[in-house]
Amino acid sequence: MPRKQVRLEHSVEYLSVMDKRGRVDEKLAPKIDNERLLEMHRTMLLSRRLDEQMLILQRQGRIGTFAPAIGQEGCQVGAMAALSRRDWFVPAFRETSAMLWRGFEPTNLLLYNAGYNEGGAIPEDSHDLPIAIPVASQLPYAVGLAYGTDYRDTDEIVITFFGDGATSEGDFHEAMNFASVFKTPIVFLCQNNHWAISMPRRRQSESKTLAQKALAYGMPALQIDGNDVFAVYAAVEEAAERARAGKGPMMIEAITYRMSVHTTADDPGKYRDEEEVEKWQEWDPILRLQKYLKAKKHLTDQQIDELEEEIAKQVNEAWEKADKQMQELDDPSVIFDHLYEQLPEYLKAQRQAFEQRLKHGG
Amino acid sequence: MANLNMADALNLALMQEMEKDGDVIVFGEDVGVDGGVFRITDGLLDRFGERRVIDTPVAETAIAGFAIGMAAYGLKPVGEMQFTGFSYQGFHQMESHAARLRWRSRGRYPISMVLRMPYGAGVHALEHHSESREVYYAHTPGLKMVIPSTPRNARALLVSAIRDPDPVIFFEPKAIYRAFREEVPEEEETLPIGQSRTARQGSDLTMISYGAMLHRTLEAAERLADEDGAEAEVIDLLSLSPLDHERFTQSARNTGRVVIVHEAHRSYGPAGEIMARLIEESFYYLEAPIRRVTGFDTIVPMFAREQDYLPDVERILEATRAAMND
Numbered sequence: 262m263p264r265k266q267v268r269l270e271h272s273v274e275y276l277s278v279m280d281k282r283g284r285v286d287e288k289l290a291p292k293i294d295n296e297r298l299l300e301m302h303r304t305m306l307l308s309r310r311l312d313e314q315m316l317i318l319q320r321q322g323r324i325g326t327f328a329p330a331i332g333q334e335g336c337q338v339g340a341m342a343a344l345s346r347r348d349w350f351v352p353a354f355r356e357t358s359a360m361l362w363r364g365f366e367p368t369n370l371l372l373y374n375a376g377y378n379e380g381g382a383i384p385e386d387s388h389d390l391p392i393a394i395p396v397a398s399q400l401p402y403a404v405g406l407a408y409g410t411d412y413r414d415t416d417e418i419v420i421t422f423f424g425d426g427a428t429s430e431g432d433f434h435e436a437m438n439f440a441s442v443f444k445t446p447i448v449f450l451c452q453n454n455h456w457a458i459s460m461p462r463r464r465q466s467e468s469k470t471l472a473q474k475a476l477a478y479g480m481p482a483l484q485i486d487g488n489d490v491f492a493v494y495a496a497v498e499e500a501a502e503r504a505r506a507g508k509g510p511m512m513i514e515a516i517t518y519r520m521s522v523h524t525t526a527d528d529p530g531k532y533r534d535e536e537e538v539e540k541w542q543e544w545d546p547i548l549r550l551q552k553y554l555k556a557k558k559h560l561t562d563q564q565i566d567e568l569e570e571e572i573a574k575q576v577n578e579a580w581e582k583a584d585k586q587m588q589e590l591d592d593p594s595v596i597f598d599h600l601y602e603q604l605p606e607y608l609k610a611q612r613q614a615f616e617q618r619l620k621h622g623g
Numbered sequence: 624m625a626n627l628n629m630a631d632a633l634n635l636a637l638m639q640e641m642e643k644d645g646d647v648i649v650f651g652e653d654v655g656v657d658g659g660v661f662r663i664t665d666g667l668l669d670r671f672g673e674r675r676v677i678d679t680p681v682a683e684t685a686i687a688g689f690a691i692g693m694a695a696y697g698l699k700p701v702g703e704m705q706f707t708g709f710s711y712q713g714f715h716q717m718e719s720h721a722a723r724l725r726w727r728s729r730g731r732y733p734i735s736m737v738l739r740m741p742y743g744a745g746v747h748a749l750e751h752h753s754e755s756r757e758v759y760y761a762h763t764p765g766l767k768m769v770i771p772s773t774p775r776n777a778r779a780l781l782v783s784a785i786r787d788p789d790p791v792i793f794f795e796p797k798a799i800y801r802a803f804r805e806e807v808p809e810e811e812e813t814l815p816i817g818q819s820r821t822a823r824q825g826s827d828l829t830m831i832s833y834g835a836m837l838h839r840t841l842e843a844a845e846r847l848a849d850e851d852g853a854e855a856e857v858i859d860l861l862s863l864s865p866l867d868h869e870r871f872t873q874s875a876r877n878t879g880r881v882v883i884v885h886e887a888h889r890s891y892g893p894a895g896e897i898m899a900r901l902i903e904e905s906f907y908y909l910e911a912p913i914r915r916v917t918g919f920d921t922i923v924p925m926f927a928r929e930q931d932y933l934p935d936v937e938r939i940l941e942a943t944r945a946a947m948n949d
Contacts, residue, residue, distance in 0.1 A: 405692020435685035605865035
């Protein structure tokens with residue numbers, strides 16, 4: 262009868278392993294061997310330089326609109342490095358660093374951003390899903406994929422990426438609920454980069470953390486420093502272990518920052534202060550990792566310079582190759598490819614008519 | 624052979640496909656313990672267990688997305704939307720991903736899945752339970768869209784849909800789930816998607832319909848024969864996408880007179896597309912303007928007046944006589 266308290270014994274932990282100056286709490290640090298750590302650093306740097314080059318190419322009108330991952334490289338590479346190649350990667354649309362870690366070719370990314378479907382091709386043996394643009398819409402199928410890995414009794418798990426804005430979408434809530442109800446092996450990695458185009462995090466939700474939304478679904482959650490590769494790695498490793506052990510999903514809210522534009526189609530000067538961006542530069546995930554690596558003598562300034570040169574060359578070559586491929590991709594009738602396993606008659610007729618016109622210079 | 628109604632025939636298709644292929648997984652709201660609100664999935668849970676017959680939370684987006692993810696993994700998901708009127712909450716998943724993942728990944732992720740849903744008016748249901756919005760799906764590149772009309776073809780078409788390599792939207796005419804029975808063979812039977820059939824032979828006029836309205840069309844054709852002595856050929860489309868235009872084109876060229884019947888709204892409805900095809904390709908064969916008898920461009924009314932909304936035999940006959948007499 263009386264009105265009384267329903268006890269909800271929930272809280273969200275915050276994890277940070279490395280400070281601003283690259284000093285690491287050894288007790289909390291995940292075990293990552295040096296070679297892997299250097300590979301992670303290289304992928305982060307490649308992602309940064311590729312994005313920078315793509316910003317130039319976009320302004321020159323040579324590629325189209327895209328969403329740079331600048332500032333989020335640590336979050337993405339830290340997460341993917343904690344997983345196996347057999348695990349499934351379900352991106353949204355700002356996961357360039359994660360894609361590069363998984364082996365996605367920079368040339369293909371350039372082709373994709375230049376408007377060619379061919380650039381989005383996924384190799385047959387890959388466990389990566391393609392880019393998904395409608396916000397949060399990848400989350401429901403990521404859960405279906407996770408159900409599949411469980412149904413077939415594999416030890417594969419799924420990781421899916423989304424942003425702070427996505428937590429306002431119904432798809433997020435339905436997917437979280439399904440994942441929890443069916444205990445699917447999936448890691449929900451929210452990259453809270455503080456901005457959903459012009460909408461700041463504080464106006465996206467009245468919740469104190471985004472991580473706590475998981476608690477409503479009976480799912481554990483962790484909030485972490487998303488610009489700290491060690492914290493991200495440790496958190497994803499923990500969530501993946503849980504999932505692999507059949508304990509179901511987990512959500513990680515990685516606090517990071519979108520240091521560049523939402524996409525090349527907007528101007529952040531209209532809605533945010535440059536001071537805020539400058540403040541976050543001190544937390545740049547690449548610089549912090551470099552500070553750590555240098556302090557540990559795993560990397561020298563000279564090696565960084567050499568790596569920069571090597572990456573600049575790689576990015577240039579990727580563009581040259583993409584540019585050449587675009588000139589060779591001169592058959593527009595491929596727009597009829599891959600719609601169905603077999604093209605139905607009415608589409609064959611449309612394709613034939615189109616090809617006839619092309620042949621006659623139409 | 625068993626004498627089955629459409630609900631039982633659909634159930635048979637699911638039972639047999641699940642028996643045959645361990646990758647077929649059925650899920651949706653109330654499909655397990657309850658056997659589905661129309662009992663289409665009755666008995667599946669007992670036979671195949673809860674890993675393969677899944678009662679889901681009430682979430683159409685997640686049901687559609689769940690199916691897409693399972694299909695991307697290589698399973699054969701068969702999701703159920705309780706009514707088409709609730710499928711819109713899952714529509715963006717079908718349009719944005721089911722229809723596109725094969726295309727977007729350049730063939731890496733074919734989405735072989737079925738989304739079943741009962742459609743149409745005539746069962747005295749609440750608002751949102753009586754719509755016929757097949758066009759939303761038939762209009763979407765990358766999806767296939769089928770609607771059976773009898774127990775036997777419903778069973779065969781569902782088997783084909785489950786085995787199809789592409790995403791298939793499977794509309795079930797709920798008004799005739801239990802309206803009549805038909806002999807359905809025990810042994811496996813399929814029906815190619817994208818193939819229509821001739822439901823009645825005739826050479827004076829062509830009538831084109833599908834789903835629940837096929838039966839009113841057939842009734843009108845019988846009355847036309849009895850009262851006017853004219854023999855209508857009746858084409859049952861079965862698939863709206865891909866649309867089998869060969870059969871109705873042949874028939875229309877033969878008779879020169881065409882009436883199209885569906886309960887979907889008139890404007891931009893399936894009849895519009897069929898008329899356009901006939902006018903583009905068979906204009907000079909036509910002896911009279913093509914008629915269409917359809918649902919009105921109103922919201923489907925509440926059930927006290929749903930029969931006023933639906934094409935009835937009188938309306939179909941009127942249009943048919945007009946087409947005959949021009």
